[in-house]
Amino acid sequence: NAGVMQNPRHLVRRRGQEARLRCSPMKGHSHVYWYRQLPEEGLKFMVYLQKENIIDESGMPKERFSAEFPKEGPSILRIQQVVRGDSAAYFCASSPPAGQGAVEAFFGQGTRLTVV
Amino acid sequence: AQTVTQSQPEMSVQEAETVTLSCTYDTSENNYYLFWYKQPPSRQMILVIRQEAYKQQNATENRFSVNFQKAAKSFSLKISDSQLGDTAMYFCAFMKPPYSGAGSYQLTFGKGTKLSVIP
Numbered sequence: 532n533a534g535v536m537q538n539p540r541h542l543v544r545r546r547g548q549e550a551r552l553r554c555s556p557m558k559g560h561s562h563v564y565w566y567r568q569l570p571e572e573g574l575k576f577m578v579y580l581q582k583e584n585i586i587d588e589s590g591m592p593k594e595r596f597s598a599e600f601p602k603e604g605p606s607i608l609r610i611q612q613v614v615r616g617d618s619a620a621y622f623c624a625s626s627p628p629a630g631q632g633a634v635e636a637f638f639g640q641g642t643r644l645t646v647v
Numbered sequence: 648a649q650t651v652t653q654s655q656p657e658m659s660v661q662e663a664e665t666v667t668l669s670c671t672y673d674t675s676e677n678n679y680y681l682f683w684y685k686q687p688p689s690r691q692m693i694l695v696i697r698q699e700a701y702k703q704q705n706a707t708e709n710r711f712s713v714n715f716q717k718a719a720k721s722f723s724l725k726i727s728d729s730q731l732g733d734t735a736m737y738f739c740a741f742m743k744p745p746y747s748g749a750g751s752y753q754l755t756f757g758k759g760t761k762l763s764v765i766p
Contacts, residue, residue, distance in 0.1 A: 566754075
């Protein structure tokens with residue numbers, strides 16, 4: 532059973548370009564979470580999605596950031612017109628629906644975004 | 648809203664010695680989960696140990712144990728017989744039960760403690 536897969540592991544973008552980060556949850560998991568880790572900081576929650584639904588986006592910046600989790604395919608975190616301050620590690624985690632006995636989400640290895 | 652505070656940005660310990668990392672949190676919830684995660688240079692988030700607030704017994708996983716003081720909202724991690732491979736960032740995290748609200752396993756993290764194990 533493969534773990535949470537994120538790609539790419541490293542992504543370099545010039546200011547003003549778009550960044551697309553992908554996350555494939557563990558098999559059987561229908562919930563996805565995105566976190567951002569700035570240098571020397573802990574992980575900060577961005578958004579929680581279920582298939583085809585955004586459940587909680589209270590941690591998402593109001594502009595330029597969007598996320599989706601389509602019925603088929605990976606979850607995508609999209610950052611438009613990137614700026615230097617977007618440089619960070621972005622982590623995805625996945626979990627099954629509540630009530631299936633799990634008590635934790637499982638993390639991918641993260642995508643390090645560098646904006647030059 | 649929940650907050651998690653780790654007051655020790657950096658710590659060091661001699662190999663084979665014992666070290667304790669501190670964590671305090673603030674919540675109005677009565678039931679919740681607390682976690683310690685390890686993040687080595689590879690950046691992978693590795694779950695070290697988990698504590699359920701309604702359990703009075705402190706969790707233990709091999710060389711790792713916690714001191715959970717619910718009334719004081721304190722959740723410290725003790726690493727015994729420290730090994731070089733324990734060198735990493737350690738994050739304390741809080742989670743409301745997934746069966747509450749929207750079934751979320753969302754975590755609130757502290758800022759981390761950088762632990763160095765010295766040979």
